[in-house]
Structure formats: C-alpha cells, structure tokens
Amino acid sequence: xxxxxxxxxxxxxxxxxxxxxxxxxxxxxxxxxxxxxxxxxxxxxxxxxxxxxxxxxxxxxxxxxxxxxxxxxxxxxxxxxxxxxxxxxxxxxxxxxxxxxxxxxxxxxxxxxxxxxxxxxxxxxxxxxxxxxxxxxxxxxxxxxxxxxxxxxxxxxxxxxxxxxxxxxxxxxxxxxxxxxxxxxxxxxxxxxxxxxxxxxxxxxxxxxxxxxxxxxxxxxxxxxxxxxxxxxxxxxxxxxxxxxxxxxxxxxxxxxxxxxxxxxxxxxxxxxxxxxxxxxxxxxxxxxxxxxxxxxxxxxxxxxxxxxxxxxxxxxxxxxxxxxxxxxxxxxxxxxxxxxxxxxxxxxxxxxxxxxxxxxxxxxxxxxxxxxxxxxxxxxxxxxxxxxxxxxxxxxxxxxxxxxxxxxxxxxxxxxxxxxxxxxxxxxxxxxxxxxxxxxxxxxxxxxxxxxxxxxxxxxxxxxxxxxxxxxxxxxxxxxxxxxxxxxxxxxxxxxxxxxxxxxxxxxxxxxxxxxxxxxxxxxxxxxxxxxxxxxxxxxxxxxxxxxxxxxx
Numbered sequence: 001x002x003x004x005x006x007x008x009x010x011x012x013x014x015x016x017x018x019x020x021x022x023x024x025x026x027x028x029x030x031x032x033x034x035x036x037x038x039x040x041x042x043x044x045x046x047x048x049x050x051x052x053x054x055x056x057x058x059x060x061x062x063x064x065x066x067x068x069x070x071x072x073x074x075x076x077x078x079x080x081x082x083x084x085x086x087x088x089x090x091x092x093x094x095x096x097x098x099x100x101x102x103x104x105x106x107x108x109x110x111x112x113x114x115x116x117x118x119x120x121x122x123x124x125x126x127x128x129x130x131x132x133x134x135x136x137x138x139x140x141x142x143x144x145x146x147x148x149x150x151x152x153x154x155x156x157x158x159x160x161x162x163x164x165x166x167x168x169x170x171x172x173x174x175x176x177x178x179x180x181x182x183x184x185x186x187x188x189x190x191x192x193x194x195x196x197x198x199x200x201x202x203x204x205x206x207x208x209x210x211x212x213x214x215x216x217x218x219x220x221x222x223x224x225x226x227x228x229x230x231x232x233x234x235x236x237x238x239x240x241x242x243x244x245x246x247x248x249x250x251x252x253x254x255x256x257x258x259x260x261x262x263x264x265x266x267x268x269x270x271x272x273x274x275x276x277x278x279x280x281x282x283x284x285x286x287x288x289x290x291x292x293x294x295x296x297x298x299x300x301x302x303x304x305x306x307x308x309x310x311x312x313x314x315x316x317x318x319x320x321x322x323x324x325x326x327x328x329x330x331x332x333x334x335x336x337x338x339x340x341x342x343x344x345x346x347x348x349x350x351x352x353x354x355x356x357x358x359x360x361x362x363x364x365x366x367x368x369x370x371x372x373x374x375x376x377x378x379x380x381x382x383x384x385x386x387x388x389x390x391x392x393x394x395x396x397x398x399x400x401x402x403x404x405x406x407x408x409x410x411x412x413x414x415x416x417x418x419x420x421x422x423x424x425x426x427x428x429x430x431x432x433x434x435x436x437x438x439x440x441x442x443x444x445x446x447x448x449x450x451x452x453x454x455x456x457x458x459x460x461x462x463x464x465x466x467x468x469x470x471x472x473x474x475x476x477x478x479x480x481x482x483x484x485x486x487x488x489x490x491x492x493x494x495x496x497x498x499x500x501x502x503x504x505x506x507x508x509x510x511x512x513x514x515x516x517x518x519x520x521x522x523x524x525x526x527x528x529x530x531x532x533x534x535x536x537x538x539x540x541x542x543x544x545x546x547x548x549x550x551x552x553x554x
Contacts, residue, residue: 023521027123030080030517031110037076037084038107041067045100046453047165047483063384065166066391067100068092080517087513091506096199096398097163098502101449106510108448112441113518121434127515129438132431133424134511136439137446138504140423144416144477145408145500150195156181156403158497160396162412165484165496167392168385172212179217179376180396186219186374187328188404197401201373203325204393206386209358210379218375220349220366221325225315227354227363228299231308233291234354239313241347241365242290243326243334247297248281248307250274275302282306284338288345292352294318294326296334313352315363325373329365399499408500411491413480414450414468416503421446422472446507450481457483464488 043050044065054062054073062073068088076085087106088099109130116126148155160177169176187201205222227234278300285293285307292313299307299316307314318326327334332347350367357377378393380386403409410416421443428439447465454464464481467488471479480496482489491497 024117026521027117027518028114030520031114033078033080034084034110034514034517035107035114037071037081038104038110040074041070041100042104042107042452043456044070045104045166045449046456046481047170048457049100049166050456051168061384062387064388064391065100065168066388066395067103069391071099071103080520083513083517087509091509095402095499095502095505097395097499098506101502102506102510104452105445105449105506106514108445109442109511109514110517112445113438113514116438116441119437121437123518123521125434126438126441127518129435130442130511130515130518132435133428133439133442134508136424136427137420137507140420141410141416141500141504141507144419145410148403148407148409150404150407153181153185155409155497156184156400158495159403159409159499160400161495162497163395163399164392167395168388169212169392172215173396175213176215176393177396179215180393180400182217183374183376184397184400184404187372189372195404197404199394199397199401200321201325201328202397203322203373203375204378204390205362205375206378206380206390207357207360207362208380208383208386210381212378212380212385212389214379216377216379218364218366218377219371220329220364220368220375221322221373222375222377223294223315223318223322223363223365224360225318225363226361228314228316229304229308232304232313233311234313236292236313236352237350239292239349239352239365240288240290240343241292241294241326241330241332241349241352242285242288242341242345243323243330243332243347244293244295244338244341245297245323245334245336246295246338247299248278248295248303249298249300250277278303279306281338282310282312284341286310286312288341288343290341290346292349294323296320296323326365328373329368329371331369399502402499402501406500410498410500410503411478411480412496412498413482413489413491413494414453415472415478415480415491416498417446417449418468418472418480419477420507422469442511453481453483454488457481457486459486 044052044067049065051063051065052070054070056073062069064070068091071085071088076082084103084106088103091099091102113126117123157177160180161173164170164173164176183202184197188195188197190196203221205224282303291311293307293315295314295316296318297316299314304314323334326332326347330347330349333345335341335345348369349365351364353364354361355364376393378386378389380389424443424446425440428436428443431439450468451461451465455461459481468479471488476490478490478492479488480491482494
C-alpha cells in the first residue's frame with residue numbers, strides 16, 4: 001500500500017494491496033527478468049542450436065527452436081519479460097524470421113547497460129548513446145545492403161534455405177526452399193509499381209504420413225473435403241468452376257409457421273414443390289456450363305441427386321478463406337445469388353480431383369492458368385515433426401517474400417553484425433563524453449551474435465570472435481561463423497544469406513525494447529486477483545498477469 005503525507009498525516013493514493021518498486025531496484029529487477037528470457041532462447045540460435053521442450057498445463061508438448069514459438073508457449077508472468085515476448089511476436093509478424101536474434105540482442109544490450117549502470121553512468125546518458133548508435137547503424141545498413149534482382153530465383157532460394165538451416169527441416173531445405181520460391185513467385189502481384197506478396201494466399205496443408213521429401217507444391221488449392229455424393233464424378237478435367245456463397249437447400253422461413261396437411265395428396269404436392277425448387281436451382285447452375293461447384297453453405301440431398309444427374313461435381317461447406325483462395329486461383333467470382341451466375345462468373349482449372357491422402361480424402365484444384373493462390377501439401381511422419389516443419393516452411397516463405405518486396409539482402413553467419421560493430425567502434429571514437437562508452441557497449445552487444453553462434457556450434461567463442469574481428473579489420477566484410485563446419489569462413493562462398501528487413505527490424509526492435517526497459521524506474525503492481533467460483537475475478541482472456549505495469553517511457 002503506497003502512502004503520501006500531507007502535514008504529517010498519511011494519505012492513501014493507491015488501492016490497498018498495491019505494491020510499488022522504484023529507482024535502481026525496479027530497473028535491476030526488470031533487466032534481470034528480460035535477460036532471463038534472452039538466456040532461455042540463447043542456445044537455440046543458429047544451425048547447431050538446441051531445441052526446447054515446452055509442456056503446457058494440459059500436458060501438450062511443443063518441441064521447437066523457433067524463438068517466437070518457444071516464448072509464446074512459455075507462461076511468462078513478469079511484465080518486463082512479457083515485453084521480450086512481445087518483441088519476438090512483433091518480429092515474427094513483421095519479418096517471419098530472426099525472432100531469436102532480436103530477443104538475444106535485446107538481452108545483450110541490457111547486459112551491457114547493466115555494466116554501465118554499475119559504473120554510475122546515468123540511464124539517460126546510456127539511452128542517448130544507444131539511440132545515436134542505432135541511428136548510425138541504420139545508416140550503415142543501407143550502405144552495406146546487397147541489391148539483388150527480385151526475379152533472380154537463385155538469390156531467393158539461398159535466403160529461404162538459410163532460414164531453414166536451423167530448423168528440423170534442414171535435411172530437406174533445398175527442396176523446400178525451391179517450393180517456397182515457386183509459391184512466393186506465383187502469388188506476387190504488382191501494386192503502385194511495387195511488388196507485393198500476401199502470404200495468406202499460400203495455403204499450407206499438413207498431412208501426417210510419408211516423409212518431408214514427399215511434400216508437394218500445387219498450382220491451385222487443396223481442400224480437406226470430399227465430393228458430397230457417390231454418383232458424382234471424382235475427377236473433372238478442364239473444369240468450369242462455380243463458387244456459391246449460398247445454400248442449395250430449401251430456405252427456412254424467418255418466423256415459425258405451421259402447415260396443416262390433411263391428405264396424402266397434399267403431402268405429395270408439398271414434397272414435389274420442394275423438389276421442383278431445388279431442381280430449378282440446379283438447372284440454373286447446369287445452364288451456365290459449370291461442371292464443378294464449391295458451395296460455402298449446405299447442399300440438400302435432393303440437390304445432390306440432381307447435380308449428380310447433370311454430371312456436376314459438388315463440394316459443400318467450404319470455408320470463407322478457402323473460397324477466397326479458389327477465387328484467386330481459378331479466376332471465378334463468388335456469387336451470392338443464383339440469378340447472378342453466368343458463364344462469365346465461372347473459373348477454370350485443368351483438373352479438379354478427389355484423392356486419398358493417408359486416411360483422408362481431399363479435393364485437388366490444380367493446373368490453374370495464372371493462380372494467385374497456391375497450396376503446399378506438407379508431409380511428415382509425426383505430428384510434432386509436422387508442426388515444426390510448418391514453422392520452418394513459414395519462415396522460408398516470409399524471408400522469400402522479404403527479398404521479393406525489398407530487393408536487398410545481407411550475408412549471414414553474424415558477419416553483418418561484426419561489420420556493424422567494427423564501424424560503430426570507429427564512429428564512437430569521434431564522439432565525446434560518456435555517450436562514447438554507451439556506443440562502444442552497444443558494439444559489444446552486436447558482436448554477441450557471432451559469438452553465440454560460435455559457442456552453439458562447439459567452437460571457442462573467444463578465438464572465433466578474435467578471428468572475425470581481424471578479418472573485418474582487413475576489409476573482409478563477409479566473414480562470419482560457419483556453424484555447420486565449426487569454423488570461421490566467408491559467408492559469400494557458403495551462400496548464407498539474411499534478409500535486409502530481418503536484420504534491420506531485429507536490431508531496431510531489440511534496441512527500442514532495451515531502451516524501454518532501461519528507462520523504466522517505477523513498477524506499480526495491483527493486488528493479484530482473488531479466486532471466485534474457480535475463475536479469477538476480472539480475469540481477461542489474454543495476459544491477465546499479476547498486475548499492471550507502469551512505464552514512464554514516452
């Protein structure tokens with residue numbers, strides 16, 4: 001309970017049960033919590049990084065070395081630690097890769113800041129030094145970026161393979177990288193003179209069974225559905241496709257009605273009227289020349305019968321997202337009213353076929369002319385491997401997108417961070433005052449990336465870092481850690497490539513998060529919620545931590 005005094009009398013200013021931590025103690029606790037998160041994922045960095053096993057409260061197991069996945073599955077309570085989790089989430093959402101790098105870098109920046117604080121350097125001086133360092137680094141990144149042709153698939157493939165080299169799918173990274181490149185190139189569009197890739201147009205379908213090498217790229221859409229009637233064709237070539245956002249059923253009235261039927265004749269007429277309505281609906285579809293129908297809603301059994309008589313393949317209850325993908329893949333238009341369905345609204349696919357994959361039947365819509373939505377059918381022997389393979393493939397898709405959109409890359413293996421550290425140290429020598437110490441400390445934090453890569457690869461981190469420093473001092477800009485072979489090498493000869501967006505965003509976001517934590521000197525935590533009827537009072541769906549976190553960062 002926090003008190004203030006007026007004229008010697010205590011005045012309550014915060015709710016009873018609230019705790020408050022101020023000054024150096026608050027800053028120390030925050031830095032310690034944030035560094036603990038960074039230390040948790042540090043050993044996963046690089047191709048030789050270790051995996052983490054997270055077991056949730058229900059006993060479900062997640063095995064991964066993806067930073068964002070690990071932190072998302074961990075039940076983090078401390079507010080400063082949650083900031084690190086949010087950093088990983090933001091990096092994953094914006095870039096799709098580099099989550100571990102951003103969190104580790106933020107932890108190392110905070111470690112360097114802690115050393116400076118112990119030397120009685122004021123937090124404001126440290127923050128100003130870090131901000132100057134970041135501004136300088138961002139300028140140097142633009143100078144060091146390697147411009148590539150977004151149409152050059154070899155460059156994109158190198159980046160995709162690098163992103164998967166630390167994942168479980170690394171054994172098949174060449175094939176999966178090729179698939180990722182094909183998928184990204186297929187869905188890329190040009191808007192306002194710029195290339196744009198929407199990853200949502202690339203559907204990943206996971207099916208247990210088989211091996212990673214059996215993963216397929218489909219120039220179209222795969223649906224986890226099956227044909228609704230056994231008498232319908234299971235395979236249609238040169239398909240004319242109708243997409244219906246309506247139900248092929250008798251529409252129920254919005255109000256309750258009671259119909260009294262007194263004779264068998266009336267009952268027969270009633271049934272015949274329903275049949276006639278459904279037959280007319282099917283006749284309208286058949287009149288357009290459509291031979292495949294994808295319906296977002298239900299299809300009545302009578303309608304199924306008439307569709308089968310016309311030789312039309314039909315699939316029902318297709319999700320809205322899949323309908324949109326079918327629209328982009330086949331060129332069809334989603335129709336909300338059968339009266340609007342004409343031949344012009346139909347799409348085309350070279351083949352629509354029901355196939356058995358494992359124990360399930362699936363619909364393949366492929367051989368589309370110019371599909372702007374495609375599918376990757378991912379295979380693996382177990383669910384855990386399948387989930388991790390999906391995460392690795394998504395990383396490859398995101399980095400491939402980044403290269404297509406930005407047209408810039410860096411060589412990896414920690415070489416870019418080592419070069420930036422060298423340049424920053426030289427620049428820091430021109431800065432006067434204690435800010436110079438903060439900039440030099442920031443450079444040390446940047447060098448932690450190649451150092452940790454070397455350490456995780458079983459190398460001597462000190463020897464590796466000294467060798468890299470000497471190489472960069474002699475103008476060998478692309479020298480970094482060859483984690484696979486456990487030595488220092490030229491990354492340009494090994495095709496280890498990072499994206500411009502990934503490196504820049506990781507450094508920027510890590511620095512901003514570290515500054516936020518350093519600048520916070522007051523923690524005001526409300527009283528924990530009390531259990532009421534098995535649920536915490538006022539509990540929120542997400543977060544719901546022990547209290548509120550107050551920051552004076554603006």
